[in-house]
Amino acid sequence: MCLNPVIDKQDFEERFIGTADLESGDFDYIVVGAGSAGCPLAARLAKSGASVLLLEAGGEAHRSREVQMPKRMYGLWQSEVDWGFRSVPQEHLLPRGRVIDLERGKTLGGSSAINYNMWVRGAPEDYDRWAEEFGCSGWSYKEVLPHFKSIESLEGYDQRYRGDSGPVKVAQTFPPMEEVQDFMRACEATGAERNPDYNAAKLPGAGLTQFNTAQGGREDCFSAFIEPLLRWYPNLRVASETFCHKVVLEESEGQAPLGEVRATGVVLELRSGQIITVKCRHEVILSAGAVLTPQLLMLSGIGEKEHLKEHGIPCLRDLPVGQNMQDHPFVPSALLGHARTAEATGAQYRNSSGMNAHLFWQSDLDKKREKKLKRSLGADIQIIFVNRPDPSMGLKTGLFLAGQKLFGSLSPDYRSDYKLAASAVASLMRSLLKLQSVREAFTARFFSLTIVNNHNQSRGTVRLRSADPHEPPLIDPKHFSDPEDLEAFVQGYRRMMAVLKHDSMTKHMDPTGVVPLPSADGPQEEIENYILKNSQTTWHYSCTTPMGAVGDPKAVCDPEGRVQGVRNLRVCDAGLMPVILGGRLCRAPRGAT
Numbered sequence: 001m002c003l004n005p006v007i008d009k010q011d012f013e014e015r016f017i018g019t020a021d022l023e024s025g026d027f028d029y030i031v032v033g034a035g036s037a038g039c040p041l042a043a044r045l046a047k048s049g050a051s052v053l054l055l056e057a058g059g060e061a062h063r064s065r066e067v068q069m070p071k072r073m074y075g076l077w078q079s080e081v082d083w084g085f086r087s088v089p090q091e092h093l094l095p096r097g098r099v100i101d102l103e104r105g106k107t108l109g110g111s112s113a114i115n116y117n118m119w120v121r122g123a124p125e126d127y128d129r130w131a132e133e134f135g136c137s138g139w140s141y142k143e144v145l146p147h148f149k150s151i152e153s154l155e156g157y158d159q160r161y162r163g164d165s166g167p168v169k170v171a172q173t174f175p176p177m178e179e180v181q182d183f184m185r186a187c188e189a190t191g192a193e194r195n196p197d198y199n200a201a202k203l204p205g206a207g208l209t210q211f212n213t214a215q216g217g218r219e220d221c222f223s224a225f226i227e228p229l230l231r232w233y234p235n236l237r238v239a240s241e242t243f244c245h246k247v248v249l250e251e252s253e254g255q256a257p258l259g260e261v262r263a264t265g266v267v268l269e270l271r272s273g274q275i276i277t278v279k280c281r282h283e284v285i286l287s288a289g290a291v292l293t294p295q296l297l298m299l300s301g302i303g304e305k306e307h308l309k310e311h312g313i314p315c316l317r318d319l320p321v322g323q324n325m326q327d328h329p330f331v332p333s334a335l336l337g338h339a340r341t342a343e344a345t346g347a348q349y350r351n352s353s354g355m356n357a358h359l360f361w362q363s364d365l366d367k368k369r370e371k372k373l374k375r376s377l378g379a380d381i382q383i384i385f386v387n388r389p390d391p392s393m394g395l396k397t398g399l400f401l402a403g404q405k406l407f408g409s410l411s412p413d414y415r416s417d418y419k420l421a422a423s424a425v426a427s428l429m430r431s432l433l434k435l436q437s438v439r440e441a442f443t444a445r446f447f448s449l450t451i452v453n454n455h456n457q458s459r460g461t462v463r464l465r466s467a468d469p470h471e472p473p474l475i476d477p478k479h480f481s482d483p484e485d486l487e488a489f490v491q492g493y494r495r496m497m498a499v500l501k502h503d504s505m506t507k508h509m510d511p512t513g514v515v516p517l518p519s520a521d522g523p524q525e526e527i528e529n530y531i532l533k534n535s536q537t538t539w540h541y542s543c544t545t546p547m548g549a550v551g552d553p554k555a556v557c558d559p560e561g562r563v564q565g566v567r568n569l570r571v572c573d574a575g576l577m578p579v580i581l582g583g584r585l586c587r588a589p590r591g592a593t
């Protein structure tokens, strides 16, 4: 349900590409999902000369102003370009049973059209781990590096690691402001090294954020990879507002190397409501993302036998689909600057999502894991310095935290109250933001230090709610179900407070913030309560259809994305990761292609 319409209806309709002739189409490949992975994959296949159909359930909002300006992204949540998922009640969060919003892009460009645009590959060690520990041949850092280089374009960096002529423009959006420099100084003064490029030889250290933005605007995957091709490659067809219900699987005869089940096409619902079947010659490739690809597989008869039986779906392949979900939770702080500074207005800020610098740091817990695994792991804790973003973020975060505190204590049935509270907060926010003075105050004064645990140990699930493709799946990230995750956050919290208390930070901000922060030296329980009350998602759902060595019972796909035991069916999206990356996840699905 769309609670927050932000894009003019006209905008979708004017840019609609159309779905005519799909049934009679003659395709080699069908790619389901025009997101971070689906777009570069479809482009690459089209360039090889194959005929490709790229399908997308969402419309064509990628050119709208709301999507193009990164600082407006907060307004896109719960809008027509967000699937609007919510988790099942989370028993390890506070208040117990809290439900969290799980935004996910629904438009050409997928989640790359609604994300923060941060360009972070993850640690080289992550990819080596995939190759060595999970049997994913072809995925070591040495092997994926040329792909990363080939998709990006930026100047003035070490060319051993970085690309200068790919389709995606990468940049630091503006010269660093004083407070951003001071954040990095505070990190250094409290024991971190300065790292001028976390996407090069190593991840740990303090550095400026890189964004994928072109002339300050969002560079979503559809605009970067598909639009430049449409005019020149008639073999590439795009159908938006086309919802895939399932993959058509047929029992094939003979002794095929990968078994006897074969994908031959997809069942689609068109914008008009008409249901059709479209066939292809070679492969169906699911790039619907780590939540909806598992749903599509299960609806098609691939998944855990018992679970499919509960929904009356005959099981064609018994595989652990949706069983290994991973995510990065994050815990924000809502801080206020002492005063509004002159630089707080103008072009510098226009196109920033505000996430301007990072500290990647390793907790003691992670060092212990390194010893146990006998391999280096990069860094588990990421502290993001957020300054002066779109005013709605300051308001939204402040009101969210304040609302949680208030409504959380009012009633034992927190969940129904929270729904009411969320809509009340949303409408209050919209009214307040109409006031220029409020907008300016929050643009100028809002800061946040946000902690992310990049080596989250908890595992969740994506399961069917019903056999109806329109019903969203049951998504249970099970945040904090592994006690090590809370311990990692406590260490990260103390590290964050050390930075915040350093002179170069205190001169800029009021450390008490919008919501008071527990003291780093106080009782551990207070810190834990703060973490569990305020934790949200970083939207990095992944590992739900993991790849692994052929025949590995924990793997759904082989290292080339082929669904085990099924012919002509592949997965190519964030669900393929065997273990979550210690970075931002938009890069990896693109690297996969």
Ligand SMILES: Cc1cc2nc3c(=O)[nH]c(=O)nc-3n(C[C@H](O)[C@H](O)[C@H](O)COP(=O)(O)OP(=O)(O)OC[C@H]3O[C@@H](n4cnc5c(N)ncnc54)[C@H](O)[C@@H]3O)c2cc1C
Residues within 6 Å of the ligand: 032, 033, 034, 035, 036, 037, 038, 055, 056, 057, 058, 103, 104, 105, 106, 107, 108, 109, 110, 111, 112, 114, 115, 116, 117, 118, 119, 120, 242, 243, 244, 245, 287, 288, 289, 290, 292, 293, 296, 538, 539, 540, 541, 572, 573, 574, 575, 584, 585, 586, 587, 589
């Ligand atoms: C708010 C937010 C902020 C984020 N910030 C960052 C960041 O700063 N940096 C970063 O690297 N990552 C970030 N991420 C994560 C990153 O965007 C995702 O991990 C990545 O885009 C996932 O790519 P994907 O191809 O797996 O899925 P998606 O990009 O989500 O693509 C899946 C596509 O499939 C379509 N689809 C799904 N089901 C169907 C169906 N049945 N029929 C037809 N089409 C279908 C969807 O509509 C969607 O367009 C963020 C994500 C969000 C939501």
